[in-house]
Amino acid sequence: MKIGLYDVDGHNWPNLCLMKLSAHHKNRGDSVEMWSPEGSYDVVYKSRVFTDTYSKDTMVVPNAAHVICGGTGYGPGPNLPDAVEHTRPDYSLYPQFQGIAYGFLTRGCPRDCGFCIVSGKEGRRSRQVADLSEFWDGQREIKLLDPNLLACPDHEQLILQLADSRAWVDFTQGLDIRLITPDNAALLNRVRTKMIHFAWDDPNVDLTPYFRRFFELTHIHDFRRLRVYVLTNFGSTHEQDLYRVDTLRAMGFDPYIMIYDRPSAPLVTRQLQRWVNNKRVFRTVPTFADYVPNKRGGVAHA
Numbered sequence: 001m002k003i004g005l006y007d008v009d010g011h012n013w014p015n016l017c018l019m020k021l022s023a024h025h026k027n028r029g030d031s032v033e034m035w036s037p038e039g040s041y042d043v044v045y046k047s048r049v050f051t052d053t054y055s056k057d058t059m060v061v062p063n064a065a066h067v068i069c070g071g072t073g074y075g076p077g078p079n080l081p082d083a084v085e086h087t088r089p090d091y092s093l094y095p096q097f098q099g100i101a102y103g104f105l106t107r108g109c110p111r112d113c114g115f116c117i118v119s120g121k122e123g124r125r126s127r128q129v130a131d132l133s134e135f136w137d138g139q140r141e142i143k144l145l146d147p148n149l150l151a152c153p154d155h156e157q158l159i160l161q162l163a164d165s166r167a168w169v170d171f172t173q174g175l176d177i178r179l180i181t182p183d184n185a186a187l188l189n190r191v192r193t194k195m196i197h198f199a200w201d202d203p204n205v206d207l208t209p210y211f212r213r214f215f216e217l218t219h220i221h222d223f224r225r226l227r228v229y230v231l232t233n234f235g236s237t238h239e240q241d242l243y244r245v246d247t248l249r250a251m252g253f254d255p256y257i258m259i260y261d262r263p264s265a266p267l268v269t270r271q272l273q274r275w276v277n278n279k280r281v282f283r284t285v286p287t288f289a290d291y292v293p294n295k296r297g298g299v300a301h302a
Helices: 016-027 118-122 155-165 182-188 208-217 238-251 267-277
Strands: 002-007 031-034 041-047 064-070 100-103 141-144 168-171 192-199 226-232 254-259
Touching: 002 016, 016 031, 016 041, 016 100, 141 155, 155 182, 182 208, 208 238, 226 238, 226 267, 238 254, 238 267, 254 267
Parallel strands: 002 031, 002 041, 041 064, 100 141, 141 168, 168 192, 192 226, 226 254
Antiparallel strands: none
16 A cells, blocks of 8 residues: 655654554555655545644645544544554654654553643553553664653653663653652662653642752752743733742743643733743843843843
8 A cells, every 4th residue: 555644733843653653554565655745645644733723734635545634633533553553663754853762651641630631531540551662772862752651650660761771861741740759769860861841830839849859859950951841821820920930940940831822822921931932042131021022033121
C-alpha cells in the first residue's frame, strides 16, 4: 500500500503518532511518505494534537482512497492499536530532530484538572506503559512526554532507566512538585537533566513550600533548567498571575506563561506572556511595571 502522513499541527514538534504509524507500515512492507497533493495514496493519516484555537485543519485530501483522522485535536477517539503503539518511532520522518528520542513511560494523571484532557482521556491513575528501550535507542537526548510521571507507583525504577541511559533528559510536560520526596529527588540528581518542567496552575494553592523543599533536596539549582508553567486566563486575576511569576523568579525558578484560550485573553495577560517568555527581555527588565511593549514589538521603559 501507499501511505501518506499529514501533520496538521505543522513541523515545529514531531508527531509521535505519525512516527509510530510510519514505522508500523514500513515494517509491513508498505511505502510511506509525508502527504503531497501531487501523490496518490491508498490511506492518508491526518494527525492533530491541538484544538482549533492553535491548529486549524483546513486541508482537504482528495487523492486518497481512505482518510483517517486522529489525535486529541479532533476530540475523543480510539487509541492506536497496541501493535502500533508499542512500535519504535520512525525518527527519519523528522530529520530536523535527529538525535532526540520522544516517548511516554507512563500515561494518566490523578489530578483531573479542569483545563486538561489527560485524566478524561487516559484515566485518573498514572501507570507505566513502556520501558525506555521502547522508544530510545542511544539518542543523546530524551524528551519525555509523561503527564505525571511521579504519580506512577513505578516511577523510581523509570527514573533509574533515565539515569542509566546517560542521555540528556527534558521532562517536557511537568513533574508534579507536590510529589517530590527525598527518595525520588535523590534519583533525579542522578539524571543528566537538560530541563525539568513543573507547573503552578492554580493560583489558590500555595506551592511555595514544595518549590523550596525541592531546592533543599536536589543539586539542580540552575534556573535555566528549572522551568515552571504558569497557567493564566483560567479563573486567575492579573495580580495572581504576577504574584506567581515574581515568587517563582525570587525562588530561583524560571516561569513560563501558558494562556488558556489565548483569543479571549485580556491584553495585560498577553503582555505578561511576552515579557516572561522572551527570556532575554525577562532577565534584563526587572519588573512587569517596567515593561511596556511598543507598537513595533520592542521594549520601552516607563
